[in-house]
Amino acid sequence: MTANGASTHLVGQPALDHQWYPIALSEDVAPGPVGFQVIGRRFVVWRSDGGSLTAAIDRCPHREAPLSAGRMVDGCVECPYHGWRFGPGGRCELVPSSPAGTRIPPKAHLDALWVEERYGLIWLCPGTPQGLIPVIPQEHDASFRRLNTPFQRWAVSATRITDNFMDFSHFPFVHTATFGGAQETVVPPLHMGDLPDGYRGYAYDVMADNTTDKGQTTTGQDADVLHRRMTTGYVLPFSVRSTIAYESGLEHILLLLATPVDDVNSLFNFVVWRNDDFSVPAEEIMAFDLAIGAEDQAMLEQLEGVLPMDLAATVSVQSDRPSVEWRRSLAALLDGAAPGESPSGT
Template sequence: MAKPSMQDLADPFVPERDSKWYRAMWHFWHPVAYSGDVVEGEMLQGQLLGERILLVRHEGTVRAFMDVCRHKGAAPSLGWIENGCINCPYHGWSYDMDGNLVNIPSRPELNGILKVNLERYLCRESAGLIWVSLVDEPWGDPPGLAEWDDPEMHWQSPAYYDWKTSAPRRLENFVDFSHFPFVHENILGTRDKAEVEDHEVWREGQMLRFDRYVVEPNDDTMKGILGISDDIVTVLNRYYLSLPGTIYLLRIFPNGKRYGLYMVSAPTGPATCRNFWHIGSDFAQTDEDLAFLIDFELMVLDQDQPVVESQWPEHLPDLLSAEMYIKVADDVTLAYRSWLFELAADFMNE
């Protein structure tokens, strides 16, 4: 009897674009860009679920359209803004800020007669990001960030990063505690203490919630930034997971100081994702101090990426039983997938 191949392992999975979790992604809000990257009077192209998205800020408000001219499919985002209109770079077709075609330079007599428009999408700004929905009635609201407007918190938004894996795989990696001693040995864990402590996971609104107390070393750099002289500190980690791809980790130190790490994984395709993130704290008040924290997170990402991109298949399996789960260690993963698949079933029945 032949041994099973990787393709055999994928047999329980439907093609990526037909998988129920991927189809469910269309029913959520997803970020496409940082708010600060879309400036007044300019256009930016984003990617979401295999679609090109045109973003434009006009009179302070961001609008989102399918980035495909109705004439011959060129990307209007490569064009220019003039007199409050979007102009395609290929043949100069012009659309107003509602997406309506208003000018055909080669056939001006058709202006007002040819009724076509750029497909417009719902678009909102929240937590320093521009969120887009490809459906008219998305599930829930774009996830917020309570500390984003806190005057005591100093935030930075590093450049987004693209991974060759599905958005749920990336999200699960963030909340997979049992990989710390192996992928991040002597940084986030040690192999002689690989056990994961019991932790409750519960639903709260459109979020999964869970908390952990973590005992960790406090090196000289952190002592100076934190103002804590102890060599070992116990930190309360509060997790806020908003479906389908947002995770916010709020770390509270013994002296009450706070550190926030906010990450959203947006599906650019079935097996690719774009990840936006913010880092903030009320103790690292200078860019130099925050740079130290950012460099640490970048080191963690560099260790995670090749491992997560090696997972097969890249997208989530459609069956919960297709992969194995270990009680306690995989409680968050199971709670996340169960809820996501419940919603996918609801969307299919609408």
């Protein structure tokens, strides 16, 4: 436990049940069923013939077979063990072993969970939503295009991923092969505050190395060093938005997302919005950001366990102020939120 009572574990934390977690690209559930693990529990998601999504615990109520191992039949997910079928909202539509007209037991129906589709991603809330899906206004701005990347599994706690993305003092040391080589190591005083759209974070300046081919493709500029005006802010529990503005007028918005699979494994995904002229293929643009992410992954997977919420367990300096504030906020969330009831439908 931390000094204020928050456990260093993520699995079994009631407050985390009531937050939103990205689990897949929209195209990954077409139609499904697809199984996922979030905070130590297994869930299944599928898409009906009409396109609507249903999420539930990945367990048939009959003999507890995983529904994600089944198949889709006539818009229903069919259990692989005895063929029970479940339609939109988790309603049991068929028990093959029962004669036609037999009443289906009420407990045969699945308890549907909250599921949303936004930014080309599928978001799951295991309980009653108390948190929010992060807001990205550029999603509705025709001058921006959205670029999605595949989900990755990282062997590191979601707490350490978020702590990393709230910090930029690691840039000159971790991102040496991409953009960090031109960044000063000394970090000026950082001022935390409320950013637009519900994020809590800070603004800062970065001198970015721009000598690689991938970097120049991403920035659309050929100067060796570029000035970036950036903001970084979080939405609890594990979402970070990083905005990058270049002097050319190009804006590059990243939504960096960590979903805890368990205490020490995570799904990682990021989404990008850009106001470029759309002429460069998405794959070429994303290659640079994927290389940056690979540098983060290589460093973070060397770190063991969940990042302690007890601030006295690690040493922090002034440049760590953003991640320290995020840790305090997460610890308060874990201590203060009460369990809720799961909905019967979305």
